Amino acid sequence: MASVFLSTLFILFLSSSIYARLPYTSPRPRHVRIDHHDVDTHSDIVVETPIFSWSIDDEKCPYNGTLLRGIQQIAYRLTVAQKLSFYSPKQTPLVIYDSGRVLSDLNTNVLYNGSALTSDTRYIYSIQYWSSTGAASEIITGEFRTALFNPKNELTASWIGSRQINMNELRREFDVPQSILSATVFMSGMGYGTLYINGINVDPSRRFDPGWTTYTQRVLYVSYDITQFLKGQSTNCIGVQLGLGFYTNEQWGGGVPPPASEVFGPPPRLLLQVNIVLNDHTTMNISTDTTWLGREGAHRKDSIYMGTFYDTRAERYNWSTAGFKDPYSLWLNASLIESPLSSPTGQLTYQSMDPIRISPYALHIATSASQTGYRLMPPGVNGGNVMNGGIFNATPIPNQQVPTYDVTQNIAGYCTLTITGRKGMTVSTRHAELLDKPGEDGIQYQGLNSANYQIITASDDFIIQGNPHEILEPMFTYHGFRYISIYANYINIESVVCSAIHSETTLIGNFTSSSLVLNQIQHNILWSQLSNIMSIITDCSQRQERRGWLGDAALSVDVALFNFDLYGLYVNSLRNIADVQHADGSIPDTAPFSVGGYVADPSWAHAYPEITWRIYQHYNDTATVKEHYIGIQGWVDYLTSRAQQGGLANMYFAYGDWETPVHYPVTNSSLVSAFSYLSDVQTMITLSKVLNNQTNVDKYSKLYNQLATEFHTTFYNSQVNGYAEGYQTANVLALRLPNVVPENLRASIIKSLVDNIATNNNHSTTGIVGTAALFPVLTEAGYHDLAVTIATQTTYPSFGYMFNNDVQNATTNWETYHALIKGVGGTDSLNHHMFNSIGAWFYRYLAGIQLNGFNEDFIIHPRLTTLLTNVDAEVHTIKGSIFVAWQRHTNDNTVTYNVTIPHSFYSIITFEPMKPAARCVSIEESGIVIWQQSSSLFETNVNGILWLRPDSIIEGAISARIAGGSYQWKVQWN
Template identity: 40%
Template sequence: MYLFFLWSTIDARWASPFDVRIDHHKVDITDDLVINTARPRFSWKISGLNNLLYRNVQQVAYQLQLQSIPITERDNRFEWDSERVNSSQSTHVSYTGQSDLLSSKYYRFRVRVWITKLEESSEWTNWIRFRTPIFNLHEYIIRNDNLLWIGSTKINMNELRKEFLVPSDSPLKSAIAYISGLGYYEFYLNGFKVDSSRKLDPGWTTYEKRTLLVSFDVSTNVTTGMNAVGVKLGNGWYSQEQHGEFGYGPPRLIFILFILFENGDEMQIFSDQTWTGREGSIKHDSVYNGEMCDSRNDRSNWSRAGFNDSLSAWIMPESMPSPINISRNGLIVLQDMPPIRAGSDALHLEVEIDSQHQSYLNSEDIGKIKGASLTDGGILKPVAMWQSDSGIRTFDLGQNMVGWCRIRFHGPSGFGVYIRHGEILTQPVVSTNHSARNIYTENLRDATASDTYVLRGDLINEIYEPTFTVHGFRYLSIFGAPNALTLDDVECPFVHSETTVKGHFSTSNPIINQIQHNIQWGQLSNIMSLPTDCPQRNERRGWMGDAALSVDEALYNFDLIKFYQNFLNLIVDVQLDDGEVPNYVPGNSYPADPNWGTALPTITWQVYRHYNDMHTLEAYYDHVVAYVEYLCGVYNLTGLANFTVTYGDWVPPPPQPMTNKHLIASFAFLHDVYLLINMSQVLEKQSDTNTYLVLYQQLAEEFHRVFFSTSKSFYADGMQAAQVLALALPEVVPANVREAVVNQLVNDIKQNNIHLTTGIVSTAQLYPVLSDNGHHDLALELISSTTYPSYGYMFTNPYENATTIWELWNAPLAGPGMNSRNHIMYGSVGAWFYSHLAGIDVSSNMITIRPRMASEAKKYLLSKLDCQLSTLYGLIHISYTRDEHDTISNSILLHITVPTNTQARIILEPLLIGGRCKTLIEGHNIIWSSDIGNRYVEGFDIEKDSITGFMTVYIGSGQYEFQAIWQ
């Protein structure tokens, strides 16, 4: 009999918790853990038991202990000891202490678990230290008359400093700083930058409604005696030049430093008019237009105590108005999401992107990926350099990216260098086929995306790296460099909001692999404290349509719950009293097109679905209701036939027209009502469920009545978009016409030579609709296309090879006005990779794994697949190979890893039309055979669907190797 458990050999230490999270913060990658809630929640994974011998391992109990720091003489005294709690819950476990955690305190906690079949517990985790901020931060600031926003309206005061004396009467216990510099700041203490990889802080918000403050533990940076704090300021988005908002700018700073001594004494340093300021080496900075830096104005010791500057005038700053508008309920709040970082600190890995997890995929299967790897440490080096006819040196990074470059110069003082950035190169002149290979910048529109640097004239090489700007580019040209630059003189950090890669997807189809690469790089390029549309031109806004379309894909690939919760806060900050939201945030582009406004309900739902975090639903539910009620008000005036619309199914591939715009807008309305029904059911709001079910049924009937042509048996004009959107909505297409609508969609795709005609809204639904309606082969053919218009065309066309996702299907042939090469809105297809090609659904307690299978005739399109998805429980790993054994036809070898403390159902589809499973093998044991029918095998519960032929296997945690043979 097959051995499932060797419990006698299990050491309880193997089951110890790891990847512990508190309030969604990953403790193992956060040095200064600040928990901005008095009632945090905890999650952990259980290690060491996912192998062939240890299966169906479940947690049966846990214990959490929490102490305040410093520990008193009674070290066994806890603020909270849950004691043993008999529960399998290992995610979102609530702190249930008798009293709330206190403001401005240090704590530590640990956790241990008990698992099935073991008498003893696991070992405790190490103590995990965290601190709480000032919980009533906003009230503290507005009530403190000694605390000022400081800056200058007279000069470009972008460097401020203050010295202060720390007495030596008692040892220093802690030093906590709070800082916000608008638009951006960099924080220095005693000559060193605090948190060197942190960039472009704080996050961009509607500043008058929400201004973010950042907290740092600087206990090890402050010493007894004289100390000095220095702050650099940048314009960022708090600038009329950049943002166009009246009343924004010039830069300003607020700063608080709390010092606590062992004897209980306290000391406070505030931003006030005892500081001094000047214009530093940065003469101008702009997100769009880059930076002008004269390094002759650098002062190397400016943030050290005792600094004396004989060459600059440091003057008293002015008291500046607060950015928040109290009359509009403006708040100063702690920045509770990961910061923007540069280089290796910006990206962490929870999946292994190497050959170990792709042993059955050789290099011929995968194909050579164009572009850089996410595992290269976040620093890109040029892959090529050339000198144009005019002497300009141009560098190719081989990857469209976001950030800036560190460039090593050597030359005389006062020598000026000009640096420009671009995504692509100019096309050859048709008449001569000659190209100077200069960078193309017209698609940047009014953004100059350039940096100017004036050398200090160091005897040894000096390195220039911009401070308060960011560029989207693949190529950079350097004009007038004083030295002959080489490839080694340039390196460029990849810059984005800090996150963790939690999804990896690779197949035997090189087209799909390149698309996945382009999606991941494009998504990272567009998480810059909020989800942006593009990173290079004079836009880079939080367009809600782009965010809604890409959120599902983004949450499969990256750990972004705090990032999206922040974005939801930005949306509700500007939601009007009637529930209306704008097209982008920050911004006032009211009213939103329904497919843009859907970001509020869609992101709320997707965050819940990916993290099973009911608190997210609770926090934003009323706002979603208000938005849907706003749409209802519009609907009552227009009906679906004339429902409000602005953008529709944006940018379908030329020369294709856009389908009926009112149908497209109506899709979003029904979609949002349906999501609201789901939310109300989860939150057990039965009255709301009943209300919106009635509404949805009414809308579904009207949608079909208004947009369906009974004489032609298709929706609207018969185009792909109209059929896709109707089919994507539950219960809209009646059963008696569904086949006709599906056939209309399929035939149109075939009549267009297996090409899509869809814009951004319907493309997001196209591939799932095909797979779910019996045409998965066609979906695979469509995604594998390399001719126009297709994803594959983006990197196989004769003009340029994309390493991110284009904004336009015909980018090389379109004009420069709206033509980004790094847009994420069409990256929506990435969700289908995980949800259908790998077949992972984690939206319930039972993990579902149902890889969609190509027919035998089309299996060459996807014969091998490897997918990893890191969840809050642990790693889900799926890999399959079709017909691995030459002697067996119509078979699949499927490797599955199910995380500890979970269960899964594996759904195996027939490999041929009308096929039936002949034999199902796990390991070396037959667990089901058509000859003997279903039989009991320990550890497996097997069901056969007599109509579809699907085989469903219910399993517990562990690693499995299934082989299914079909006939």
């Protein structure tokens, strides 16, 4: 048998040698990104910093068509040229940068290294790479344009509006004397603005531009290429509708009142400039000034929280076209209005993150479902399929006093109504996440239960035109809801179509398993996250919050980046944090600050280092680390100063292990704050290593070692053989921190944790901070089956209880486990993402995809469990697709693995024993035995497999180092 094995190795080795000499077909750079925007999903890319990324294409053996492995990029060439003419393809662009053939395997975050680009200019790029097979890729080309690099000096526009009327509709006519080469709009509407050119909404899928910031510090502007909408040698018209959005005092509530300098609000205001390049290459600008005309449009009230009041009788369908004359409404000249920027350091900056869009334009699909067309949800999962476009035909609920509809999925969005009625009649809508049950608490009829909307109405009210099949749609607002009631007396409701709204993103992750409970949790995670990305990471979508609570953002960022491409959103979130950081390094609970403490609970401001570190892990992005490194250091030093005042025993807190399940004890809150403080110091050390700052590595390593000792001596309680009171969260957090629990106590602390879980019938009793650490701690401690048991529970308290109760089966994650327990819940959100942290454990442990920055061998270590028969996970990373699927076969004691890792990359995959004390019998790859129990492990590069070795940590496990490509493994155990 050994001779057969050696012969097989020789054949594989010979094959791999032949591959290097085979003819090749031309690959092409895939999934090109410019300034972190995917060119496949963005037709108009606006760049601040030219950074290029691409992934390496598959190549096939020309003899048998099999995919090659171990392909490495060995060189690339990048060119950038200025686009001189917009209609003459024969004209040669002006090349301003040509890297030449650069010998490098770098294909992510490649910096443009040419002469400085100019503002508001079109460019053409080209990318080519050479692979280790001898192949030269196709040269791919595309276009991008630049933002304004110095808007303070480059904009001649003024902020305009009116203090006499609610001027939310503005227009300006102008003549263009000749043909147009290009036309670009730079615009900021406070709070929101929608652009029309010659009667056409330039981008009808966009909502709520620009994004919410600390307006006194930083205001975002957006840009549109309107070349195709303008007419040369003609009169043109620009129109803008304005909404207040969060540019209103409605956003303030609770906590410390804002400083007077940060209070702002009505009237709405507009800053806009059109830069036009004419056919003779001369330029002209159209800017906002007092020549613009404005009026109060049909939307008489717009509020994020309260909704819209819209009088369709006041619509003027041709109001943004040239030559428009209004016989009814009064249009006044706009007045100059002061800028929202009141801080001396205030900046107008380009909104580089993706805009908020309505479905189906809000979500792209990059997982394999986009290629295969397989977009079905796993069997048994309830709710809306996230891959079906985010559009829902709401279903009438029978026997309702008021016509009420079920969307079937809890979403953030709005509904479009098609109705027929008489002019002047009123249609009103109300929204809710829950329905009342007749017979309970004196309730006579089923209807909306809006208790958890607290003090807001979430209503839209319309006065109708009276046209047949009239379409009603709210402006500048959204609601978090599953149910909608429509008050429309003597009006025929023809259809109710509801659309999800969220920041534009791409689904890059997919996780399924043999557990219906885990699959439903994953579904709920996806929708909870989508519902709470609205230019900031909000906490919930239905009540008077929707704030940038940092604790929620910190806990969900890892899983969010496994599931969605959200680079720009999180970079903007970090800038929001930097905008509100105080001179002493402290940070408030929310960013932009609107509610909560003006100095954050440590577990909330933990978002600053945590988000920065996770962006590095998922995108290998050192630029963001550099941008925020000093700010993070300031926060860590602030915490150090607070800790020195009273020690870790008296570490300050506001929330502790927030939302511990009701009827269960709450862990010592100073311990929770101390955990977050030590975690931040640990992250500071890691980020210092990323930036090669050895001085700070040494400084904060010394501090961490001191704090680790103090944590143990302060909180260890020998009477309970655990930390603090011995509750789950306390022990979990101590175990999660490196070098806190002494080695001689570690086993007993783990046993104490496991015993507590057993006492609670294998349920967790942790709040949001403890839950994020619980599952990784149990898995790493050797209690992976227990972690899976807790994750798949369906009785209170558990994730599964959210969709296995007698009130409503959840399609999103709740704010609390007890949200619908009678007499306890009632005002909690049913669409929250702070418990989404369990999803990171799905990817990192159940599937074993350990993303860690792509600077070294990528670790794949699936954790097997007797409670699952299979797991499938996919993540479409900046390097390319990673796919891991494993399946247990008890009939022959084998585990099969399908694994794909990106080209030009290496991975170490670990096969752990199928059951404790099992020994490996054989390993096959693609049907060929590459190792048997009687054979020696090998260290020869055979078709992408570099070596097989006993794992250095897990007893009985075997690890393999493999090059990029797809593999099919079969591992047998006895």
